[in-house]
Amino acid sequence: MTNNRETTAGGALVGAPGRPARPDRPRRFDDDARNDAYWARIVACVDSAPPLSDEQRATLRVIFSGATTATAQEAA
Template identity: 55%
Template sequence: MSHERRPARPLRFDDPARSAAYWERVRRIVDQAPPLTDDQRARIRAAFCTSTTSSAAPPKAAA
């Protein structure tokens, strides 16, 4: 996976060398992580695809 083209990363620090070192460290950590299971992928997808309006409680009536 380390040979894939990755999207540009945001500038993390003002110093470009420090920012590049930070993102390289992140890449190394991610590359060492085990792959996600289908259940983990489904839970992450559901967390981002769930509508916030359907889970919000209705407003309380004024007294």
């Protein structure tokens, strides 16, 4: 794999259409190639994940809103 942003990473196109550029991403490594490869792996993992169910979305909304676990189960 090269450090070209147009190459694929794990089957996902890095910088795919519809995905906004993220110049604000933190630098994980000083080496540009290593940093680009790291973020390419993250993007590939996210792109390969199945969509969330409505129940999962509701649970996450409750979790991140600071509600209790009992409320999360009711919302789901």
